[in-house]
Amino acid sequence: MIDLLDPTNVITRMFNAKKYDEIYNYCKELLKKTPNDMIALQNISLSLIYLKKYSEAITFCDRVLKINNSDVYALKNKIYALESVNQYDDVVGLCKKILLSHPEDIWTLNSMGLSLNQLELHLDAINCYEKSLKLDPVDITALMNMAISFSHLKKFQTAINYYDRVQKIDPTLKEVRITKSKLFTKLGMEDEAFLAAQGVLNKDMQKTKIDATKNNCSVFHQFCENEFRKNPLK
16 A cells, blocks of 8 residues: 655655645755655755756755765756756766766766857767767757757758758657758758758758759759649649
């Protein structure tokens, strides 16, 4: 039988109901009784993150880390809070600490990369995302941020190729096709920019252009013709 009064179950119910203020108050009461209650310390910091009280959340994370300085849950909560107050140098330091014992933690690799991007250390960020992608080649967070990193470095074609990989995984991401189109425009490739905006993958663009030349029409008209053939009016 489930103990409904067990603190873990009580907190879980409140989290499911998104009652973050109540979680905070409940954990406060637990800490009055037992100041080093790890369940209370961990969950009060998480509730404060949801409440966007990041400085206070960091304080409670530090109380956990004083008890166990390698507690990954507390380190990740602190990383999230520090990201929210733009303390990216500190985030990088904490990520390195986690990676010493968990070198294949994709969440941490991506978080470190994001902070390195914010610090304009794009090559270092790319190194983090490369490690993530070796572990999971279809990790959209890493792929998206690889594209962003290469855009910062003005390596637009490489960035386009990473956005294309994202599209293959999730073609519903409208912002990807828009950004990809803008990068083609920067390269002066207007036909590709148009096709990218329609969601056409890189591998299909050249065929559309060749067909347009054969049919002596614009790429726009060829694309419309292709779409009509795929979805004829009934």
